[in-house]
Amino acid sequence: MNIDFKKSNGLVPVIAQEFGTNEVLMLGYMNKEAFDLTIETKIVHYFSRSKNRIWKKGEESGHIQKLIDLIVDCDEDTLLAIVEQVGNTACHTGAKSCFYRSYFEGNE
Template sequence: MTDEWLDTINWSADGLVPVIVQDENSGKILMVAWMNREALKRTAETGEAVYWSRSRKKLWHKGEESGHTQAIKAIHLDCDEDVLLLSVEQKGGIACHTGRQSCFFRQLKNKEWVVTESVIKDPSQIYTQ
C-alpha cells in the first residue's frame, strides 16, 4: 500500500493537521490533538491513536504513560481536507490528563468557567513518572 492517501490532506505550513477525537459509543468529544504525516500513518497502521506533541516536539502514542490508549474505530477527513475526526474506543474511560473522561470539562456559565465533569481517577495515580 502506498502512502498517496496522505497527500490528500491539506497539512498546515508546519506539517500538522488538527484532530477531533470522539467516543464511538456516546459521541462525546474527548479531546483535540495534532497529527503530522508520521503520526497519521502510524495510527492507520497500528489501530491506536498516535499524535504529534507540539509541546514535546515528538510523536506521542496516546496512553503510553497512562495506559489509556485509544483504539481507532474510524478515521474521517472533513470537506476542506484539513481536519481529521477519529472515532475511538477510549481504554480506561479517561482521555484527559486531569483524570477526566473528556478534556472539555469546563463550561461557560454566566461569564465564568464552571467544572462540569468529575475526576474519575487522580492524575497522581495515573502518571507515576
C-alpha cells in the same frame, strides 16, 4: 484522498470522539508520521507541540485510543477520530473528556 498537512506547518487538528456515545474527548494534532502510525497500528498517535515529538495516546497511562474510524473534513485538513477510549479517561487531568468545564460558569 490526501490529507493536507501543508496548511499549518505540517500539522492537522484531530478531534477524538468516543464511539457509541459520540462524546468529544479531546483535540490533538497529527503530522504525517503520526497519521501513518495511527493508520498502521489502529492506535491513535498524536504530535505533541510542547514535547516536539510523536506520542501514542496512553503511552504512560495505558489509556490508549483504539481507532474505529477516521473521518476527513471537506477541506481535507481536519480529522475526526472515532475511538474506543480504553480506561474511560482521555484527559491528562484524569477526566473522561478534556471538555468538562463551561466557560460561562464562573465567568459571568
